[in-house]
Amino acid sequence: MNWLSWISDFFSSPDRRSGPDSIANRIGEHLAISGEALFYAALLAVPLGLLIGYSGRGAGLVTALSGTARALPTLGLVTLAVLLVGVGDTAVLIPLVALAAPVLLVAACEGVRGTDPDLRDAARGIGLTHRQVLWQVCVPAALPALLAGLRTATVQVIATATVAAYVGLGGLGRYVIDGLATRDFPLTVGGALLVVLLAVAAQLLFAALSRFALPAGLRKQRR
Amino acid sequence: MDGEPLVRWYWIGDHLGYLWGLLADHAVISLVPVLIGLLLALPLGLLCTRFPRLYQPLAATFNVVYALPSLAVFVVLIPYTGLATQATVMIPLTCYALAVLLPTTVDGLRAVPDPVRQAATAMGYGPWRRLTAVELPSAVPYVVAGLRVAAVSSISLASVGALIGRGGLGYLFIDGFQRTFPTPIVAGIVLVALLALVTDGVLLLARRVLAPWAGRETAVRR
Amino acid sequence: MSLRSRATTSVVLMAAIALAATACSSSKSDPLSGASKAAGSGSTVTIGSANYPENVLLASIYSQALQAKGVKVDEKFNIGSREVIYGQLQSGNLTVLPEYNGALLQYLDAKATAATSTDVDAALQKALPSSLEILNSSAAEDKDSLTVSQATADKYNLKSITDLTGQAANFTIGGQPEFKSRREQQFKDAYGLTFKDWKPTADTTANALKDGSLQVGDVFTTDPRILQLGLVALTDPKNLFGAQNVTPLVNKAGVNPTVTDTLNAVSAKLDTPGLVALMKKVSIDKDDPSAVAKDWVKANGLG
Numbered sequence: 001m002n003w004l005s006w007i008s009d010f011f012s013s014p015d016r017r018s019g020p021d022s023i024a025n026r027i028g029e030h031l032a033i034s035g036e037a038l039f040y041a042a043l044l045a046v047p048l049g050l051l052i053g054y055s056g057r058g059a060g061l062v063t064a065l066s067g068t069a070r071a072l073p074t075l076g077l078v079t080l081a082v083l084l085v086g087v088g089d090t091a092v093l094i095p096l097v098a099l100a101a102p103v104l105l106v107a108a109c110e111g112v113r114g115t116d117p118d119l120r121d122a123a124r125g126i127g128l129t130h131r132q133v134l135w136q137v138c139v140p141a142a143l144p145a146l147l148a149g150l151r152t153a154t155v156q157v158i159a160t161a162t163v164a165a166y167v168g169l170g171g172l173g174r175y176v177i178d179g180l181a182t183r184d185f186p187l188t189v190g191g192a193l194l195v196v197l198l199a200v201a202a203q204l205l206f207a208a209l210s211r212f213a214l215p216a217g218l219r220k221q222r223r
Numbered sequence: 224m225d226g227e228p229l230v231r232w233y234w235i236g237d238h239l240g241y242l243w244g245l246l247a248d249h250a251v252i253s254l255v256p257v258l259i260g261l262l263l264a265l266p267l268g269l270l271c272t273r274f275p276r277l278y279q280p281l282a283a284t285f286n287v288v289y290a291l292p293s294l295a296v297f298v299v300l301i302p303y304t305g306l307a308t309q310a311t312v313m314i315p316l317t318c319y320a321l322a323v324l325l326p327t328t329v330d331g332l333r334a335v336p337d338p339v340r341q342a343a344t345a346m347g348y349g350p351w352r353r354l355t356a357v358e359l360p361s362a363v364p365y366v367v368a369g370l371r372v373a374a375v376s377s378i379s380l381a382s383v384g385a386l387i388g389r390g391g392l393g394y395l396f397i398d399g400f401q402r403t404f405p406t407p408i409v410a411g412i413v414l415v416a417l418l419a420l421v422t423d424g425v426l427l428l429a430r431r432v433l434a435p436w437a438g439r440e441t442a443v444r445r
Numbered sequence: 446m447s448l449r450s451r452a453t454t455s456v457v458l459m460a461a462i463a464l465a466a467t468a469c470s471s472s473k474s475d476p477l478s479g480a481s482k483a484a485g486s487g488s489t490v491t492i493g494s495a496n497y498p499e500n501v502l503l504a505s506i507y508s509q510a511l512q513a514k515g516v517k518v519d520e521k522f523n524i525g526s527r528e529v530i531y532g533q534l535q536s537g538n539l540t541v542l543p544e545y546n547g548a549l550l551q552y553l554d555a556k557a558t559a560a561t562s563t564d565v566d567a568a569l570q571k572a573l574p575s576s577l578e579i580l581n582s583s584a585a586e587d588k589d590s591l592t593v594s595q596a597t598a599d600k601y602n603l604k605s606i607t608d609l610t611g612q613a614a615n616f617t618i619g620g621q622p623e624f625k626s627r628r629e630q631q632f633k634d635a636y637g638l639t640f641k642d643w644k645p646t647a648d649t650t651a652n653a654l655k656d657g658s659l660q661v662g663d664v665f666t667t668d669p670r671i672l673q674l675g676l677v678a679l680t681d682p683k684n685l686f687g688a689q690n691v692t693p694l695v696n697k698a699g700v701n702p703t704v705t706d707t708l709n710a711v712s713a714k715l716d717t718p719g720l721v722a723l724m725k726k727v728s729i730d731k732d733d734p735s736a737v738a739k740d741w742v743k744a745n746g747l748g
Contacts, residue, residue: 010338043263070375071420071423072379073382079400080396083400093346159289163292163294177294181528183528183532188295189295192295288585306521401496401523403728406731
């Protein structure tokens, strides 16, 4: 037995092909919960970050708060959430949103704050309203920072969603936790490998996004 | 939870010594890896600035490492370093710390403007003196910024070690979860956050002492 | 970072996996057994426990009793399932585990049929590898039981499952969802009982007994709600529910006569009502397992 045969054991098991323990199902669950967490985190953090970044007020507070939020242990939040709201998606969403939201908040805030002040002055000078400056100048300029933040948040959420399995929920963490509990090493290693592959895939996706989704001008600007 | 209060205050009062012991253990298993990570990141970072071709693959490797779920790494290490031992938890945490610290160290070392470097050479500084007197001090704000991120994540991640029998304050989470007893969980979350904040404060202070010229914030990629 | 660096990422990942695979291809076939450690007798006894409160409590009792006899103890509690900690015991990283004889036998031999405590222990001694042995089983058991409320027990004078004959047809019974399919026929065969109705009351079974929506329910014998709600577990003279006695499992190389005698003395004092009372303190009153264990050891003259 060695690592390669564990991995091939993992992928060749019939349980991996159909049923609740199939790779497709577990990846689906993992992506669903990660995506949901990122959606709520973005909904919460991005508008707030843009506003704070634009007004410049409370930016220090944002940095301090996000530092504190990063210190919150996911395992603690998820166990507490299960005791408070019961086993379910909500219990896992709470810690994952707490993980992703500060990253996005800082990214949005810093992205807008990083807009060239001359550019903003010029935009105001040609008669744009604050709202127009924010949407037409600052938000496009903040896009690279936002995408970078989203990339970091996505990788962290995908890696951390593994913990959901500890409180009895699905996702790729099931392989890791069940493998540990039943001494099924291929299951643990295979599960971990899939999480990494998923995270790397997400990184590739964001690399492509930041290359093709940006305005041409910005693309040139960033080498 | 059938009327169980969020916090039974007397429990905390009765367990101060116990909590202190877990806090101390948590500080060791989470912060020693950051120190080791720093000790590794400095020479590796220097190597990367001298041989720039090294940096891309190294950074890419640690990018992958950063995405590894910590629990899985703990489990994979058990056969080599044992169940419920410090090493099993500290080795992955060292890798995570290095993953954050390597890019920040390299950024810091590269941040020295060329004119400054040339000026140092013109003043007769040899490579060693230039490194210790110019390049390393210039890198301090970057390295400290990286240290802050690495320390805070390490403190938060170490609690996952409780699932394999060694997680410092993380033990409070599984104990509370199994007994439907939120008090230890809340105490654990608060103590983990406090440890992170205090560590962060110490690092900020260190930067003010080591690099008093630096601005208030130096951005980090992660 | 650029797309190219991401491509590098994937290449590096592949390389890392290949490297790891070759580097580790010579490792042992059972990696979770852990690095083996010579367990010297008489030095430190390492007590492990599975990851649920009752097992932690039992391990604490062993630990406190041994410490009271001057044995040096290292506690590794709450570390995982039977699969994980049993391997650690075999490799000598752990010396003592609190086990349940029936469940352990099932784990070692899924086809085992022994049901009484004596038969299970005899089968276990055969099934265990030569490096491990079980010590004396205690009377305390954690297993399924037919349980009734105190009021029902008094009204129909119920002590054993046999006493249900004649009443069963009027009684509604509840338990886990799989309880009916697994046990209905066995109750007919062993005791000749046919119940009026079966309800899948799952975790609320104990409460349903108390409020009267069930007359009989499947409740674990160490569920502290037996004490909290005043329930009575009926005895099972036909051993329909196999024995699950709390039994110390030890690595022979790590224990000396002091350790063995102390653990056997613990088993001699431990019974199911006693364990229920202790579990109530741990799960409901939220007392520390170690403190509860220490008090118990003192109160039973073992400290």
